[in-house]
Amino acid sequence: MGLVEAVALKLALPTNEPATLSALRRDALTRARQHGLPTTHQEDWKYTDLAVLQTLDFTPAAAPRAVPALPLVMPDAYRITFINGHFVARESNVGDLQIGCKVRTINAVTRDEPATFEASLRRAKTLETKVLPALNVAAAGDGVIIQLAANCVADRPLVVTFINDAREQATWSAPRIIVEAGAHSQLTLIEIHAGGDDAYCTNAFTYLATSAGAQIQHYRITADGPAATHLGQVEIELGRDAHVSNFALAVGGRLVRVDIDCELAAPGASVTLKGIFMASDGQHVDHHTRVDHRASDTTSDEIYKGIASGDGRGVFNGKVVAHAGTQRIAATQTSNNLLLSSTAEIDTKPELEIYTNDIRCTHGATLGQLDEDALFYLQARGIPRADAEALTTFGFVHALVAEIPYPEVRALAAKRVALSAPALAGVVAGLTL
Amino acid sequence: MLRIENLHAEVAGKPILRGVNLTVMPGEVHAIMGPNGSGKSTLAYLIAGRPGYTITAGSITYNGKDLLALAPEERAGEGVFLAFQYPVEIPGVNNVYMLKAAVNGIRKYRGEPEMGAVEFLNLVKSKTKAIGLKDDLLNRPVNQGFSGGEKKRNEIFQMSVLEPRLGVLDETDSGLDIDALKVVADGVNRLRSPDRSFVVVTHYQRLLDYIVPDQVHVLAHGRIVRSGPRELALELEARGYDWLTADAA
Numbered sequence: 001m002g003l004v005e006a007v008a009l010k011l012a013l014p015t016n017e018p019a020t021l022s023a024l025r026r027d028a029l030t031r032a033r034q035h036g037l038p039t040t041h042q043e044d045w046k047y048t049d050l051a052v053l054q055t056l057d058f059t060p061a062a063a064p065r066a067v068p069a070l071p072l073v074m075p076d077a078y079r080i081t082f083i084n085g086h087f088v089a090r091e092s093n094v095g096d097l098q099i100g101c102k103v104r105t106i107n108a109v110t111r112d113e114p115a116t117f118e119a120s121l122r123r124a125k126t127l128e129t130k131v132l133p134a135l136n137v138a139a140a141g142d143g144v145i146i147q148l149a150a151n152c153v154a155d156r157p158l159v160v161t162f163i164n165d166a167r168e169q170a171t172w173s174a175p176r177i178i179v180e181a182g183a184h185s186q187l188t189l190i191e192i193h194a195g196g197d198d199a200y201c202t203n204a205f206t207y208l209a210t211s212a213g214a215q216i217q218h219y220r221i222t223a224d225g226p227a228a229t230h231l232g233q234v235e236i237e238l239g240r241d242a243h244v245s246n247f248a249l250a251v252g253g254r255l256v257r258v259d260i261d262c263e264l265a266a267p268g269a270s271v272t273l274k275g276i277f278m279a280s281d282g283q284h285v286d287h288h289t290r291v292d293h294r295a296s297d298t299t300s301d302e303i304y305k306g307i308a309s310g311d312g313r314g315v316f317n318g319k320v321v322a323h324a325g326t327q328r329i330a331a332t333q334t335s336n337n338l339l340l341s342s343t344a345e346i347d348t349k350p351e352l353e354i355y356t357n358d359i360r361c362t363h364g365a366t367l368g369q370l371d372e373d374a375l376f377y378l379q380a381r382g383i384p385r386a387d388a389e390a391l392t393t394f395g396f397v398h399a400l401v402a403e404i405p406y407p408e409v410r411a412l413a414a415k416r417v418a419l420s421a422p423a424l425a426g427v428v429a430g431l432t433l
Numbered sequence: 434m435l436r437i438e439n440l441h442a443e444v445a446g447k448p449i450l451r452g453v454n455l456t457v458m459p460g461e462v463h464a465i466m467g468p469n470g471s472g473k474s475t476l477a478y479l480i481a482g483r484p485g486y487t488i489t490a491g492s493i494t495y496n497g498k499d500l501l502a503l504a505p506e507e508r509a510g511e512g513v514f515l516a517f518q519y520p521v522e523i524p525g526v527n528n529v530y531m532l533k534a535a536v537n538g539i540r541k542y543r544g545e546p547e548m549g550a551v552e553f554l555n556l557v558k559s560k561t562k563a564i565g566l567k568d569d570l571l572n573r574p575v576n577q578g579f580s581g582g583e584k585k586r587n588e589i590f591q592m593s594v595l596e597p598r599l600g601v602l603d604e605t606d607s608g609l610d611i612d613a614l615k616v617v618a619d620g621v622n623r624l625r626s627p628d629r630s631f632v633v634v635t636h637y638q639r640l641l642d643y644i645v646p647d648q649v650h651v652l653a654h655g656r657i658v659r660s661g662p663r664e665l666a667l668e669l670e671a672r673g674y675d676w677l678t679a680d681a682a
Contacts, residue, residue, distance in 0.1 A: 372484070377521040377575075380481045381535035381591065382509035382542065391534065395525025395574065 003037050003053050004135065011060055011139040011172055018114035028127060029138035035131035047315045047347050048257050048286040053229065058201060060140070061085055061164060061171035068165045071194045071223055074408045078103065079159040080144050084166050085173040087142055091161075100152030100185075106143040106176060117145065120178050124207045126235045126261055133233040136205040141174030143205075148185035150211070157188035157406065164195030164202060164228070171198070177206040181214035181242075188217040190409060194252070199227040206234045210242035212266070218246045219409055223416050224253035226282070232258040238298075241268035247404065248275040248287065251416035256285040264291065264298035273302040273318075276397045278417060279344070281310025290319040296327040296358075305397050306337040308344035316348045320363075324355040333363040338370070338396050340389075394418070434459045434630045435480070435599055440491035441655075442479055449475045451655035452491070457599075460627040464641055464666060465634045467652035468674045473634045474518055476652065477603040480632070481515035482508050495599065509535070510542030512598030516588040516605045518634075523575040528587070529557060531575050532594055539595065556594060563623065564590040565616055582613040589620035600624065600631045606640040618643030638666035653678040 012029050037054065038045040061084035070081065070091065080103065081091035087105045094103040110117045126133045144160055162175045181187060193202055202224065208216055224230050230253045236244050250256050262271045271291060279285040291300040306314040314337065322329045337346040350363040370392050378388035397417060404410040435457040442450040449472045457463050467473050479486060480493060482505035493500040500508060523531070536556075537547040548556075561568065566586050576584050585605050592600055605617055621631060621644050633644055641649070641663065649665040650657045651674065658677050659665065669677075 371521070371523075373521045374523045376483050376505060377517065377523065378526075378531065378535075379505035380483075380509055380515050380517075381531065382506050382539035382595065383531070383534050384506050384538055385504065387534060387538065388506075391526050391531065392523060395523055398525030398574075 003050070003058075004032050004131070006058055007135055007139055007172065008033070010058065011174070013140065015140055017110060020118050021110050021114045024118050024121060025138050028134045031128060032131050032134040032138055035134065038131060044288060044317070047313070048255070048284065052255070053201065056170045056199070056201070058170050058172035061166035061173055061200065062168070064088070064165055067091055068163060068196070070161055070163070072159055072161065072190065072192055072221075072408060072412050074157065074159055074190075074406065077157045077159045077190070079161065080105070081161045081163070082142060082175060083163045084171070085141055085175060094158070098152070098155060100149035101154050102147040103158065104145050106145055106178070109145050117178075120145065120180060120207070120209070123209060123237070124235050125263070126233055126259075130233065130259070132203060132231050132259070133205045133235070136174045136176060136203050136233070139172070139174035139203070141176060143176035143178070146177070146179045146187065146189070148179075148181045148187055148214070150182040151184050152182065153186040154188065157190055159190045159192065161192045161194070162202065162204070164198075164200040164225070166200060167196055167198055169199050171200045173200065173202050175202065175204050179208045179216060181208070181210045181216055183211040184213040185211075186215045190219045190221070192221045192223065193230060193232070194223045195225045195228055197225050197227060199229075200225070201229040202231065204230070204232045206232070208235070208244060209237045210239050210244060212240040212242065214239065214242045216244045218244060219249070219404070220246065220258075221249045221251070221412065221416070222253060222256060222258065223251050224256070226252070226254060228253045229255045230257070234258070234260040236260070236262040236271060238262065238264050238266070238269035238271060240266035242266075243270045245272040246274070248273070248277075249413050249416065250275070250277040250285050250287065251419070253285070254283060256283070258287050260287070260289045262289075262291045262300070264293050264300065265295055267295045267297040269295065270299035273300070273304075274400055275304040276400055276413070276417065277304070277306045277314055277316070279306065279308040279312030279314035279346070281312055284313045286315035288317045288319075291321070291331065293320070293322045293326055293329045293331065296329070298326070299330045300332070302333040303400070304335045305400060306335070306346050306348070307340065307393060307396065308337070308346045309340035311341075311343045313344070314346040316346070317351065318349075319351040319353070320361070321353040322356050322359050322361070326356045327358040329356060329359040329361070331359065331361045335365040336396070337365070337367045338393065339367065340370070340393065434461075434496060435632070436494045438492050438494070440476075440479070440493065441489040442475060442486045443489060444475075444486055449486070449655055450479070453652070453655070453657055455650065455657065457630045457632060459630055460625075461647040462625070462631045462633060462644060464646040464649045465632060465652055466636070466638070466649060466666060466669060468678060469636075471652045472655045473652050474603055477515060477601050477632070477634050480599075480601050481505060481513060506538060507542065509595075510539050514592050514595055514597030514600050516585075516592055516600065516602045518603040518605070518607065520576045520584040520588055522577045524577055526575050528573055528575050529571045532557070532591060535591070535595060560590055560593045564593060564620055566590045581608040582610065585609055585613065585617060589617050593620055593624060596624065598629055600629070602631065602633045604634055604636060606635055606637065614640060615643060638670040641666045651677050
């Protein structure tokens with residue numbers, strides 16, 4: 001029995017839910033069955049093999065026994081916390097949200113307003129085109145729906161944390177976040193995935209839909225446990241003059257695959273994609289991003305930095321499509337990668353598909369090792385070789401970390417980057433970011 | 434302090450140094466001059482321990498220790514400092530943080546307790562003022578976006594914080610205007626003491642107007658072909674190198 005059927009049998013069982021929702025989930029399951037689990041024969045999955053998942057007997061995670069320490073504590077932020085897929089009210093504080101900003105759990109919305117949830121999800125394209133988001137929706141799972149009325153500016157960041165603390169083998173969770181940002185609304189969303197040492201799988205889906213002039217800053221941090229599988233899909237739909245900046249930080253997990261798909265659907269829309277991934281010994285970390293410029297006067301800027309050490313394996317694939325009939329497209333893409341050992345590997349592939357003449361486009365990919373001249377310079381100053389390596393390694397990603405405007409997020413990013421390469425820990429502890 | 438004996442070194446099979454002998458006593462300043470490609474920078478790098486060279490014969494002894502057996506950071510711990518001809522830009526590594534790591538790396542090597550943040554910042558403050566290094570350069574990534582002159586000042590600033598026993602300056606004067614040159618020279622002169630020595634590699638005698646050497650050596654084709662008092666530099670200025678290098682070739 002394959003993974004899709006396993007999910008169908010154990011995780012996609014109908015619950016006591018409205019018929020429209022059952023129908024939505026049933027359709028998603030049908031779609032997932034049609035797609036089947038990707039294989040390495042498919043170009044987009046060439047480097048990432050999910051076959052290992054086929055052998056695991058996934059079950060839903062049980063309700064948490066206790067609340068583990070949260071990876072990010074931001075006293076000034078709103079927060080919503082899920083542990084093992086279950087909403088934890090006492091680690092959540094959205095009660096005092098301002099008018100115009102509705103943040104609710106998906107379970108609450110599906111109970112009270114099933115049509116809202118269904119209508120939101122029916123718009124998501126990746127549910128049709130990809131198996132993993134379809135599988136996410138097919139499975140029962142909770143999450144959060146954030147609805148911002150026109151002109152609503154969320155006064156504080158919202159931290160949504162998903163922790164897996166089941167302490168059992170092969171639990172499967174299907175968290176989801178849906179944001180509907182009304183015209184000229186603004187939100188900072190910090191999405192965090194973390195967990196314990198067991199071999200759990202997170203199949204996450206985040207859908208950000210922006211109306212005209214809306215702005216979303218989205219930080220997505222995966223800091224999963226060492227045996228975890230993280231399969232994440234982010235879908236971003238940008239309306240006229242809307243702007244979304246997405247920052248993806250991947251610093252944990254054994255097998256990580258994150259897809260970020262952006263639709264620049266109306267003139268003036270712009271998206272910024274930034275990412276840091278660390279593939280340390282035993283880890284496989286794959287990011288696929290896709291930006292579709294479907295309207296004129298749209299802009300995308302992308303920079304990803306990857307570090308692989310030990311026998312770690314990193315993959316970055318960034319696709320930019322400038323569709324026919326569009327004008328004044330601007331697209332930049334940079335992928336810089338650092339290999340810290342002879343057994344580490346990073347495969348990077350910028351892909352540009354251009355069907356218009358009116359485009360300003362630059363892209364560049366680099367793959368290198370630490371600069372021996374820099375290491376010698378530091379050593380000649382009295383810094384031991386291992387510390388010199390750690391300093392320059394952290395220096396490689398420092399600029400991206402340093403520009404995060406929230407000190408707590410910055411510190412978490414720095415800490416997680418450091419933890420994923422033990423030699424960095426001492427260095428980062430002394431850094432004033 | 435420093436004794437270099439019959440030093441032969443090559444890069445990728447190509448001989449660069451062919452038997453250098455040099456003895457520097459405590460408190461002395463020795464200038465190494467010579468035409469381009471004579472091996473001046475190689476000599477400076479070998480003292481500091483840059484990888485990439487093969488030493489085929491000879492030795493470098495420093496305070497009785499075999500310097501060539503030590504890693505670059507161990508040499509720094511022993512008190513050797515190289516001011517680079519081309520200071521390396523290190524993206525993302527803060528200048529002050531690097532220097533603090535250097536100070537404490539050296540202290541650790543010497544079995545001394547680490548310097549605390551306040552003490553370190555006071556030290557940095559006093560030294561930046563003396564060198565005339567702009568404050569905003571302190572918190573920038575090491576050498577990144579620095580002008581040529583700022584990079585050289587940064588080298589001298591680092592040297593004044595680390596207070597080495599042997600300072601090796603590799604063409605620190607190249608590309609400097611006269612004001613910056615004076616700053617560099619002042620930085621060195623302030624550090625001069627009876628138990629601290631300097632090896633100053635330079636292409637021009639101009640620097641030696643400000644850092645007055647005890648001895649001047651001319652390096653040509655990988656050997657020291659002439660040594661003399663300070664006046665040798667003036668003679669080189671007047672006559673060039675050809676009269677010395679023709680014999681060595």
